[in-house]
Amino acid sequence: MHPRLLFWIPAGLRLSLVLAGAxxxxxxxxxVPGLVAAIAGLLIFVVVQLHYLYRLSIWLNDPNSAKVPDxxxxxxxxxxxxxxxxxxxxxxxAELTEWLARFRQAMSLLPDGVVIMDDVLFLEWxxxxxxxxxxxxxxxxxxxxxxxxxxxxxxxxxxxLGRYEQPLTMSLRERKLVVQIIPFENRRQILxxxxxxxxxxxxxxxxxxxxxxxxxxxTPLTVINGFLEIATxxxxxxxxxxxxxxxxxxxxxxxxxxxxxxxxxxxxxxxVDYPLRPERVALRVLLEQIEQExxxxxxxxxxxxxxxxxxxxxxxxxxxxxxxxxxxxxAVRYTPAGGSIAIExxxxxxxxxxxxxxxxxxxxxEHIARLTERFYRxxxxxxxETQGTGLGLAIxxxxxxxxxxxxxxxxxxxxxxxxxxxxxxKAIYVE
Ligand code: ADP
Numbered sequence: 001m002h003p004r005l006l007f008w009i010p011a012g013l014r015l016s017l018v019l020a021g022a023x024x025x026x027x028x029x030x031x032v033p034g035l036v037a038a039i040a041g042l043l044i045f046v047v048v049q050l051h052y053l054y055r056l057s058i059w060l061n062d063p064n065s066a067k068v069p070d071x072x073x074x075x076x077x078x079x080x081x082x083x084x085x086x087x088x089x090x091x092x093x094a095e096l097t098e099w100l101a102r103f104r105q106a107m108s109l110l111p112d113g114v115v116i117m118d119d120v121l122f123l124e125w126x127x128x129x130x131x132x133x134x135x136x137x138x139x140x141x142x143x144x145x146x147x148x149x150x151x152x153x154x155x156x157x158x159x160x161l162g163r164y165e166q167p168l169t170m171s172l173r174e175r176k177l178v179v180q181i182i183p184f185e186n187r188r189q190i191l192x193x194x195x196x197x198x199x200x201x202x203x204x205x206x207x208x209x210x211x212x213x214x215x216x217x218x219t220p221l222t223v224i225n226g227f228l229e230i231a232t233x234x235x236x237x238x239x240x241x242x243x244x245x246x247x248x249x250x251x252x253x254x255x256x257x258x259x260x261x262x263x264x265x266x267x268x269x270x271x272v273d274y275p276l277r278p279e280r281v282a283l284r285v286l287l288e289q290i291e292q293e294x295x296x297x298x299x300x301x302x303x304x305x306x307x308x309x310x311x312x313x314x315x316x317x318x319x320x321x322x323x324x325x326x327x328x329x330x331a332v333r334y335t336p337a338g339g340s341i342a343i344e345x346x347x348x349x350x351x352x353x354x355x356x357x358x359x360x361x362x363x364x365x366e367h368i369a370r371l372t373e374r375f376y377r378x379x380x381x382x383x384x385e386t387q388g389t390g391l392g393l394a395i396x397x398x399x400x401x402x403x404x405x406x407x408x409x410x411x412x413x414x415x416x417x418x419x420x421x422x423x424x425x426k427a428i429y430v431e
Contacts, residue, residue, distance in 0.1 A: 011074040018045055048072065056082075065090055113193035121146045121159070121189070133177055133193040146191065155179070169196065176200040212375040216259055216389070220252035255387060262391035265322060266374070269398040276402045278314040280429050283345050286321055291343060294328045301337035310345040310352045312429040315403050323399035326392040327356045327419045333386035335360030335416070351425040355418060362413040371409065372397040403427060 018041030026034020055069040056078075065086040071079040107114060113130030117123055123146050126138055134150050141149050147159055154170040158179070167180040178194040227245040230237070237245075268274050291306045298304060331341045339359040346353055363371070367378045375390040377383040383390060400407055404424050411417035 008074075010077075014073055015045065018042060052078075111195070113191075115146065115191040115193070117146055117189050117191060119187040119189065123149065124188075129195075130191070130193055133172070133175070133195055135173055209374060212390075213259070213263060216375065217256055220255045223252045224249050251387075255384070255389075258387060259389045259391070262389045262395060265395055266391060266398065269319070269395065269402065276316050276319070279317060281313050281315050281317045281320055283310060283312055284308045286317065287324065287343060287345055290321065290325050290328050293325065294332050294341065294343075297329055298332045298341075302332060302335055303340040304332075304343070305340070306343045308343075308345040310347050310354075313352060313423055313427045314429050315423075315427065316399075319399045319402065323396045323421070324354060324356075326396050327354075327421075330392060331356050331358035331360065331417070331419075333388065334358065334382075339416070347428075348422065351423045351428055353423070354421040357416065357418045359416040362415050362417055363409070363411040364413050365411075368409050368411065372407070 019038065022034050022038030022041055025037035052069070052071065052075040059067060059069055059082075063082075063086055065083055068079050068083040068086065071077070107127040110127060110129055113127060113133040115123065115126040115130045115134070115136070123136070123138075123141050123144055125142075126134075126136055131137060134146075136149055147156060150172070152170055152172050154168060155172075158168040158170075158181075164181040164183065167178050169176065169178050171177075175195055175197045176199075178196050180192050182190045182192065184190055227249050230245065231242070287306055287308045291304060294304050328341070328343060335341060335358045341359075342355075342357040344353070344355040344357075346355075361382075363378055367376075370376045371378075372393045374394040376393075377388065377390045380390075382388075396407060400421060404427065406422050408420045408422070409417065410420075
């Protein structure tokens with residue numbers, strides 16, 4: 001039935017009943033009792049309506065679906081419909097609130113910043129990442145102009161030029177930010193911010209690496225080219241000089257080969273496609289081989305000792321050979337003749353420890369923190385003299401990172417250095 005009829009039929013019926021009662025009173029008792037009955041009936045009718053109107057107005061002050069009054073007569077339908085409407089509204093509102101909460105949570109987890117502004121750049125809302133990137137605080141800055149809050153000439157130029165189809169890369173609060181404005185709706189704009197500091201740092205490292213590597217390769221290449229030119233322009237050079245030139249060319253060729261090999265090792269260690277496949281590493285055997293290589297490199301100039309009492313570990317044998325080999329060969333290369341080198345492998349409280357102690361030239365404290373940087377050398381000419389590439393300790397650092405191991409360096413100039421590698425207990429191999 002049509003809802004309007006549901007209201008009018010009961011209301012009409014009750015009114016008709018009152019009037020029929022009054023007519024009956026008139027018929028049986030005369031005009032005056034009939035009129036009295038009609039007025040009394042109508043009065044009751046009006047009082048009832050006023051009572052429900054009053055309850056409706058009270059409910060409207062706090063229109064909660066759980067508090068909708070019970071009706072009588074036509075009011076039953078009115079209140080039932082109000083209840084259904086309110087329930088629907090409340091459900092929509094609950095859904096909307098839930099969505100809003102989810103949206104807020106998603107926005108707060110977003111690593112990129114989002115700022116919502118009106119058409120004249122007044123801040124309406126922003127997420128925590130935008131607060132961090134731009135130094136905003138929503139509570140404090142809401143309603144303020146974003147250009148007054150983000151004080152950057154590059155950002156101002158970007159706004160003035162209005163070329164929003166292109167993002168802007170700018171420096172702000174010691175970070176590199178990529179920002180872009182996206183107009184939406186008619187009178188709103190979104191400002192998206194992305195922190196590119198890390199990407200920029202990696203890009204700079206890559207550029208530095210290429211520049212350093214080219215520089216390192218250029219020197220031996222120039223030497224080799226020089227001798228080759230002499231060989232072609234002076235064919236009748238005496239055999240002794242020619243031999244000396246060939247020897248120098250071989251040395252430079254070897255240097256280039258070492259460099260390329262170290263660069264390839266580093267690239268492999270950094271590659272995600274080259275994960276560590278742990279195996280049992282027989283440390284004693286490995287260290288005995290490294291000791292033999294050190295003895296060959298030293299050519300009798302040093303006293304070299306090995307004490308390997310520690311356990312076997314889980315790791316990459318070839319990677320550890322490269323890391324330990326680098327540390328031991330450094331000890332040989334940076335220790336003058338007559339010095340001694342002690343290699344130790346033992347269990348310790350933290351797990352297990354590899355120690356290389358030398359009585360060499362030592363390192364001044366200001367260099368120690370930078371030694372594992374690529375191509376960092378304390379003394380370039382000395383490193384070159386001893387066939388150093390400047391990549392050895394960078395390789396060590398990467399290998400140890402992949403094994404959850406830590407490197408500690410203590411050194412005293414002219415007295416010697418100690419390089420200690422500590423492996424965690426979980427790296428120890430148990431049968
Ligand atoms: P390099 O190929 O030049 O030896 P590394 O990365 O192995 O490169 O070492 C970086 C620098 O650290 C070296 O150039 C040297 O100055 C210093 N260094 C490394 N090991 C020792 C050591 N045992 N004694 C003194 N200096 C060392």
